[in-house]
Amino acid sequence: MSTGLERLLAHETNLSDLLAYLTEREPKSWEGIAASAPAEVLREGGAGTRKRADLVLRGPKSEIVGAVEIKLGHHLSTEQRKWYETVFAPEVPLILASLDDTGSALEGASDKWVRISLADLVGRWRSSTDAEVATIAAAMHGVLTSWSGTIAAVSEEREVGAAPLDTIGDPFLARVLTRNLQPALLAGGAETVYAGTTSGGGNAILQAWVPLPSAAEGEHVIAEVRWAPRRRVMDLRFGLDFGESSRSSRAAVWARAQQMDDVIRAERFIEHVENLDSKRATLISSKKPSGRPTAKGDWSEIVERGFRRGDATFFNPGFHRDGDTRFEATARIDTSKASGPDVVALLCHALRYLVSAV
Helix, strand or coil: CCCHHHHHHCCHHHHHHHHHHHHHHCHHHHECCECCCCCEEEECCCCCCCCCCCEEEECCCCCEEEEEEEECCCCCCHHHHHHHHHHCCCCCCEEEEECCCCCHHHCCCCCCEEEEEHHHHHHCCCCCCCHHHHHHHHHHHHHHHHHHHHHHHHCCCHHHCCCCHHHCCCHHHHHHHHHHCHHHHHHCCCCEEEEEECCCCCCEEEEEEEECCCCCCCCEEEEEEEEECCCCEEEEEEEEECCCCCHHHHHHHHHHHHHCCCCCCHHHHHHHHHHHCHHHHCCEECCCCCCCCCCECCHHHHHHHCCCCCHHHCCECCCEECCCCEEEEEEEECCCCCCHHHHHHHHHHHHHHHHHCC
């Protein structure tokens, strides 16, 4: 169960506001990171542009002595990094304060950047002579340190003592982890990745796509996980995703799904993983061999007119679907054993499995 402070800190805007408050009360804690202790802190300062830094630190003559970007689960994009490097003068330290302590977000960046974990940054105020500041900083430091440790432990390989996914019971930390796994998915061969939440329950999702070989634009295979950490349930889905619904895309995905009917099956994918990666094959299972629902109705009718409200009662293509252009099978990942790298590996296995079957 999340505490009130944890719920506050789970939002980057709140965290930035609290850092601004600590700065106002005791600016000298920035010494050694910023160019000097700031005389003023601006929230969402942008040096006259429409984009904004989370914090801009100004000296006694209004000179900028630091620009701060706060990241909880998201990664600093190349576009965002270049914006900082372009907008702020060369002598201004650019400070990236993030929950994790990896340096991948700053590969290829200018030497203007200073990387610090949020826990270490906030921890600088714990020794303040201002009792209120020290108390608030200590409480924040405890939460951020706990979060960082949990994410780091679950992000390890099992062979080196990783903590299992079940270690995470908070949906917020589940979202942080899935966002942190995005670069590894791209490195593993995914063309596009997305980490977010399901539209209904707000559970974490991590999705990856690869174009179908020699297919029309927008025709992809997809692999995704949907994670409900409080229920300790993570489902891996894999199949076809042909994007926006139209008569042509509905017809194309339905035709391809029928061609790949024997491929988009949980039992077949599990068998594939057993032959390829036997250790991770023990992490996935399916109560139903196909990993798919029973077909009902004449799906060709949906191809012609599109899926409408209420159609779920009478029509199913025999696949787990999202709209009428995404068809998938599903398997269950054992969250009591699997760690973050296992999720990445299984998603990449699924993408390559689907592509190789075309």
